[in-house]
Amino acid sequence: MRSLLSCLVLLTSFVSAAPSARTSSFEVKEKVFPPRDWKIHSDASPDHKIELKIGLPQPNFDILEKHLYEVSDPSHYRYGQHLSKEEVEAIVAPHPESLELVTEWLASHGIGEQDITRSSAQDWMTITVPVRVAEKMLDTTYHVWKHTTSGESIVRTTSYSLPIHLHDHIDVIQPTTTFARLKSFKSTIHRFDKETGQIVAQSDTPMISASGVSVDPSCNTTVTVTCLKQLYNATDITPSATINNSFGITGYLDQFANFQDLQSFYAVQVPDAVNSSFTVISVAGGQNNQTLSEAGDEADLDIEFGFGITFPINGTFFTTAGSPPFIPDLDTPTDTNEPYISWLDFILAQEEIPLVITTSYGDDEQTVPESFAKRACAGFAQLGIGDGGVGDGDPDPATQTCITNDGTNKTEFLPLFPASCPYVTAVGGTIHVPEVAVDFSGGGFSNYFSRPAYQDAAVSAFFENFPNGTFAGLFNPNGRAIPDVAAQADNFQVVIGGETGLIGGTSAASPTFAGFVALINDARLKAGLPSLGFLNPLFYSTAISGFNDITSGNAPGCGTEGFNATVGWDPVTGLGTPDVGKLISLVTAI
Template sequence: MRFHQLSVLPVLAAVLFADSESPLPPPWHDIRVKHTWNAVPPNWEALGHPPNGTTIDLHVALKPHCENALVDALYNVSDPRSPKHVLSNISPRTTYLHIPLFRFRYGAHLSKEQVAQLVAPHPDTLGLIKSWLGHHSVPSSSISTTHGGSWLKLTGIPVSQANELLGASYQVYRRIGTNDSTILRTVGYGLPSVLHSHVQTVIPTTYFASTGALRQTPRRRTVGETANMATRERVTSLSTRDFEVTPSVLRSLYRTAEYVPAATDRNVLGVTGFLKSYPSPADLREFMSECREDAIGATFEVVQINGGEYDPSKPDSEANLDLQYTQAIAFPTPHIFYSTGGDISINTENNKPASDDAWLQWANYVLDLQDVPQTISTSYTDFEPNLPLEYAETMCDLYARLGARGASVIFPSSNYGVGRGDCLAKDGSGVHFIPGFPASCPFVTSVGGTIDIPESAAPFSGGGFSNHFSQPPYQKVVVPAFLEQLGDQNDGYYNPKGRGIPDISAQAANFVVIDDNEAFLMEGTSCSAPAVAGIISLLNDYRLSTGRKPLGFLNPWLYGIGIDGLNDITSGSNPGCGTDGFTAIVGWDPVTGLGTPDFLKLQETLASLPSTGDT
């Protein structure tokens, strides 16, 4: 990246044009670019500098001393093919004195403390950071550590001081044409060169969420009489134009109806909520009375994070969809709804941010728990190009930590096929398909969409290949097989070496949802994600009730023996970007992944796996 692109970084420019005869400045003034945009991201407008006295909380992610330790451990606890005992290739260091020199085998998930040891920074890192902050007179009372010392939080930093620390120019931004809360961001920032090998990213800096991308159910329409929802017990050959998807349809199609959860004292399903989206207990009761009468008593715990609010008198269809379908499949498994506040907006009364990065704050809260939920469903996503690489990698690392601790983390693949709009790159290089994130993170399970029975790909099912993350080991067979059949179709539009999206899929259209006492039909991969989460929660219940450990990170199992429990989808496509997109074929494809779940067959694949996860 050339410095002439960084007019927004005044400190960097000052360093660049300093008099060559001047004495060498201290190393803290040798600021080098960490990330910058060439211009304000699309759909955002700058409103100027914040009022004097405005403060900001900065989160600094530190690089681990042993770069691959966490991922190595994650795969060893998540892959049924992992050997029982294998000598670790991690050489003994002070950081790892309390970690056995044996790799963990399948199901032996790590504790919060073990993960903290694996991701601990280099012994020199904290000293360097302390010296840097001391140089800028950041008081020690403003500095705290999280995630076992792998993150720092700088609380109440004046924006003027943040600009000096990061060579940045924080301004107030708002989405164009909206009355949304304003946010504090900078279109570029840097760090002293000596810190680049120690710091992964700083949040918040250059991440601007795309307009409307977070909410994944843009379409809904009113339906009429719903009294017959509970009676549709069996499905044969139907079209999405002829039927409504209800819990009974899903439970019959994916064969979960006969399973009765038995580990409800240990198994938990978590559902995340953002953007002031709240579920309604009254709507949940009405929904169950219409479509699953034995689950009328379904309820959920609400946990409020980062100033997240909860007002059930103002329900939102997104949150109602998520809770109604996870509950209808996994009942009576306990549910937790996480109402998480975000973005960073200025409280004009005291010049302080009213809230913080929603993705990060949710992850911080859950990872700080001693025990994480076994299944976590999120129905929100963004477009990968909107996220700085360092930010995406950092968040992906946090999802890896959740998987290593035994959580199955599920995200939708997005609702725009291979991309929204013309997908023309700003650099003039032509069309580039647009993958979704966090679906592109290799340490989560991304869920695409299907329609109809027999099932075919939903035309809006997000899919493709990541430009941020390379192809993970579990895809080394299936993705090359797809690409060989694809040939030169779509050449240049996607990254053939990237992580393939999605992993699996499920029904995603005409879901009946009760919202504010009215019935609506909704569609999107945020319908398929909670449906899959309910099924995975039942499989975790099965594991726990038979003396086994939960599934944790799903993909090594799904791409291995788990593939025998999936229904391959071989028709349909996901057009976008002015193209026909990709087509579903035999085997994995970037439209429906490996296929849709068959609970009973998946249960069979788990029956022969280890009964414990002890090393």
Template sequence: MRLLIGLTVAASITRVISSPPYRSAHVLKDRHPVPPKWKKVSRADGEGSMQLMIGLRQGRFKELEDHLYEISDPSHHRYGQHLTAAEVGELIAPTNESLRLVETWLESHGIFDLEYSPTRDWISLHTTISRAERLLETTYHTYHHVEGDVAIRAPEWSLPAHLHEHIDAIHPTNAFFWPSLQPRAVPVERRGFEAAPLGLGVDGLPSYEEVAAIDKKEMGHMDVPSSSDFARPEAITVDEACNKLATSPLCIRTLYGTLNYTPQVPNKTSVALVNYLGQVNNRSDIALFLQRYRPDAFSGAADFRTEIVAAARTVIALEGNLNAETILGLAHPIPLTVYNVGGKPPFQSTVFTTANKNEPYLEWTSHMLSKSDDELPRVISTSYADEEQSVPLWYARRACAGFAALGARGVSLLFASGDEGVGQDDKCFAHDDQERKMFLPVFPASCPYVTAVGGTRHWAPEMAGFDARSGFVTGGGFSNYFPQPKYQRHAVQKYISSLNGMYDGLYNNTGRGYPDISLRAYHFITVWNGTAHILDGTSASSPAAAGIFALVNDALAAQGKPPLGWLNPWIYTGGYRGFKDVTAGSNPGCNTAGFPATKGWDASTGFGTPWFPRLKGLAEENHFRGEYPWYMVQYE
């Protein structure tokens, strides 16, 4: 330890009195265990080509974070004054010293041909595996996954000591991100559809009137809350719009109060979704879905835009269709953009891919931050997640910083909270200590700069979502990587106190708690390959939430007001009043009953499910602005 401290001090002095120490000794930068289901096969071919991405320390990230809190806090006079692309770019750019030191290090290894991101916080270079091994004093091996994928990785890597404070990330190194990144939609047995007299046509799809009439007796009569805050502005009831078997746009729009809202200035706001793992959105399937379940939105199937990021492959599948159909079924005609992001590269055992398609979130955030202010969508949904511990800490932090930068530019980022409760039974162990039992939080939902969306089922009352047939259980818990952010500290600590020691030692009671909110995640109708399928999962909750907040932004735009941007400080300050509390159920997992849903915020359903008329009113009036700082919020 003394030696390292001495090196650091000496380096600081040397920078003042002479040239920087370009040749300091290598010191371990990061070590991460190989995730389960990956097996080391052989040494990587040193002559194989590799594209390295080097993430430089962002020079003024703390300042960006301060700006983000101020412009997202309803009690602050800067609330809603989002930063421009140029302003964010200045804050995340590395210092000149960082650039100089890293470039000199690379030149000393004969590497001169460098490519830079627009803000110069990422350097991309092509090299060989053997040269990369010398750069990082590591060894790359070929790893095979049980499902057939191949990756070339190095579980630990080092940097010269004087570069540690200037480099945050280098990949590919030890981030085994594929194929553990998984879509969250869970197919449900179609037994109910086949047994019900749906009057199926040639396309095999029931009408929304037929769906609304199915299986109501099993649910019983359930009234909508009569509180004036949640009064229904239309004649149709939830019982008439929803049923146990299948969830349609009519059900979601009625359940959450958007049915009678018509977007006023749809071209002044925008919404987006992100596809990974080769998932895309089939326009013909989406057209069939909208024609059947949201006829007035039929044109949306042809109108949405698609952008390809990092050479994404094309695999039409359930997940992509679910996300697009859900958003269009709620938010049309607000423009939708879809980002298809590469990330499952076709590795050969001896040759590394020459295109960087390895780390999807970093690729995507870099792509988004390069956009102009007019091009950037205002609400974005992502329905993918990983076990947090399977993601190297450096990677999670750098991706989370990218989400913060997008929030500072006025983007609301929503991520699914996962579909395995607090973790899969019998698999709840630390990767680096198979004897230590622990709940398994998921990333990116655990990042404090995103809004994590959990799932529910039923109505009046809604309850924490689950489905024994599909194995779906709504995800929630506490991060082991990110500390509890100040905006949620009061609500989360109040909940932890109510647990009275339950599960102590299985979760981090000082970590970021999630989800923040929830929506229905049960039996969503999805058209894929021309036929109807039923899916469970927070994969449906996140795009549904995105559609609702896109409508809120439309109402704000009609009044000349800025979009909500990063949602969490607003929600935890007073926006939670626009959510119907969910107090029934829990999120079982890890051979436990999981975290119980309770009054107020909880680690199963967050603050509950949205009621659009109330959310819209709170956003338009923002009458809780200035009542009290968010850190002194008292919850009813």
């Protein structure tokens, strides 16, 4: 059973292509300005193959959204009444006319049913074609674009067109105008020799967390699983391995999760977990190489703390193929710069998925065309849950440019995607005890998504005390506000490639927070209740008192001091950090 939605809608039937194709003149479907930091390198080879994903409209998405909020609202009688994958797919299925017309259009370009991969809900069609065919289909010209800083290269266009009669039947086609550079949100990595990597307390006096729990003084400089459980009032929680609870972690960009490193980590931090493991699921041919030299810092951080917090809950690591750079002067068969969407396609097709999934990857919202961002966000609505660390553009303040890609070159705070999607739970970062906002904990307000109703009270209260005119023009005050919550994000002690060291970033905060959500699910399942599903409506209402309010610190950027942490919700630490014991009491009473 998946953590999804609840309603009954008749499944839309698939309609095959008509024997003859309708024709109409081309009209521009989408156009973007040449993106900052990307320059045309060369013409794209006409034989270079592109995997095009065609998103068909979901005419009943408003119904899906309505039911999502109903089953996620603890004050609603349908709270927790999650339904099956098939019932959700019935809601998002496209209209039969859209299926017919798009299939007919593809057939007119020699693309038959055997060449099309359809999503379970029929709302996505995937084809692989040479550039010369894509250019004809979309009345466009592809180029190889090169990123001036990283050297990454991709095959893209800044505009594409469709026959007029198809405009209402196709939401988006990508890769065309997407210039996102999928990246993890690590901001600091500090390594030291494994023989000297000892945890040293600055004093012998225990600290008291905001939850009123005693915390070892060493946690101020070195964060361990024990530190996090002390800090967030979870030391007395013993999860079960036998109640069908589950926890998932995503991996991209050849970030391999190393089994040996995990065992070394367990030996020091979670002795009871030694010799336990996790399931690896390959997406689109993703690998998980076990050579120590290939151990991924992001992947190891995620599995060590994510699975360390949740042991013995069933854990899954999704390794998704695809990694830049694409080399434009080689005969590369396909361009694999968009692994994130490959994972979303895969997970939406599964009958069973983890009850909590954490991801620490994304990019500036503006590098993802709005049409594509909204369709990807709709995918998260189908899942009913998501967790993503949020930063403020480039985590290094020295390289933040904060310049828009809309042709105006304005200075602006740049929100991140998918954290800006209102159907995921975005996680900011803190540091030390007592906790303060860590300086790389970004946040702000989406330019694509309006503020969801569940945020109205908390965000309106923030603006009541926000000085008028502050950062005027640098952010959209009516946008979806991020982050939602926060957790520790720096000085995490990890084992990577056989060596012990410290690592940080909102990449650390996301698996940490998600791990504690899995513990809360454990308590609900033991009580005979369904899993939490989509978290945000609960967090902003009934469970709001289950967070430790962070009121100090700020996240500078774009030549400013950035937003400050303050009383109540703020765009640095959200509602605050979890008091797991209190949250369990709250959510097992509804």
